[in-house]
Amino acid sequence: MSHSGRKKTFVDPKVQGALVRRLVLHWCAFIAVAGLVAFCLQVLSNPFRTMEEHAQQVWWTHGPFLLVLVFLLPVFILDTIKLSHRFAGPIYRLRNTIRSLAKGEEFRPLKFREIDFWQGLAEDFNVMVARLRGDAVDAPPAAATIDAAEPTAVAAN
Template structure:
């Protein structure tokens, strides 16, 4: 994974994962804050107002909030690194399949150590070998057909006209 040159290898997929993580992260922070306010309202003697409960809750949870925001980039970085392990292999698979579909002869599929879906690469490589064998067989049959058609034309020209 450390050999990757790009921060994001499949932007739509990886941005979707980052967005989802940030939504969950923000919901968790919001939930913690609401619970803190509820605790201040429910368990503080002398009945506090809502604004006092919010202020006390933020004061009590301020260090936690600061820590959560400081750690957010670390978690984003970790999610991106983890997503490389499946986004990179799919990008490589798509590129090879596109090359084959365009008539090229791509190489076998190889994933980096630690990437997910190593079995997919093995299955694809079995398919790739079968594809090449069928492609070679088709080429051979086309050559034979061309020779047969040429031999047939030569035979027709050489045949006496009656």
Template sequence: MSSRPIRQQLLVEQDVQVSLVFRAVLYGAACMTYFTVIQFFTQAMHHPGILMSEIFLSLTDEAVYWVPGFLVLGPLMVYDMLRITNRVAGPIYSMRREMRAIAAGDNGRGLKFRNDDYWDTLATEFNELRRTVLELREENANLRANQAAPAPEEEAPQVDEFAAADLEMSEEPAGAVVPS
């Protein structure tokens, strides 16, 4: 883990984080609907002779107490959730960026996550994998270079050995038994 500054960007991995925000808003709306329905039925059961319009008026009177709190805490909850998801999405975003660089032929850089990020062991494992890929890439380049241009000294003795064997066979009389 490094001592890099706090991430300034609120949405690091937009697809994932927007989906989570949408879920939080959906759950918040479900809670608000639940509270309203429960309040409505509670009022209707406690006061059976009251008209529905009067029940709705009493609901708005009581909603004055909990709706402002919900409207203040809702955005605060979404913001906090985005900050927490940055600790998960940020490292994955960085790792994906470096993986793309390595796949494109670049050497990439070693990963170092921020102090509060999750997945701290992932950086170590990725850096080991990156080092292995770079070593294998270098070894592969060396093998290709050696295979593409064989040294002339290596070819000459093989040709001379074959020529000498042919010469020996031609010097032997026809029909002679050659030891194997």
């Protein structure tokens, strides 16, 4: 059952909200540090000016850059939410599927959107459910075989 799109982009407020908060925190830290460095360089370039003159010069020199960054922040936030939707959405769907199975509802194989991360997780989950239900299952997906072989290969080195 493939979905071309989800109704909500902000599906997991805890995870996606944490990412957005971290992005805003990093953005503010960058602006503060860049402003401080610009101001220090301005003061060092001519230490005999007043602080007010330095602040005014920094604003005229770097103000347009700051305004561009202010207008880009919403774009950064929206892009972060869209990107995080590609991994928070599949986990949200997996969680809902697990809950429906726990309630005894009919199992429909899990399938994520093509752009979502963790495609192998859906395949592995479907194989696991089929085996637990006693259904005949073909060989495990290639991703499961590769994942299982990796620790052995690393241990051999």
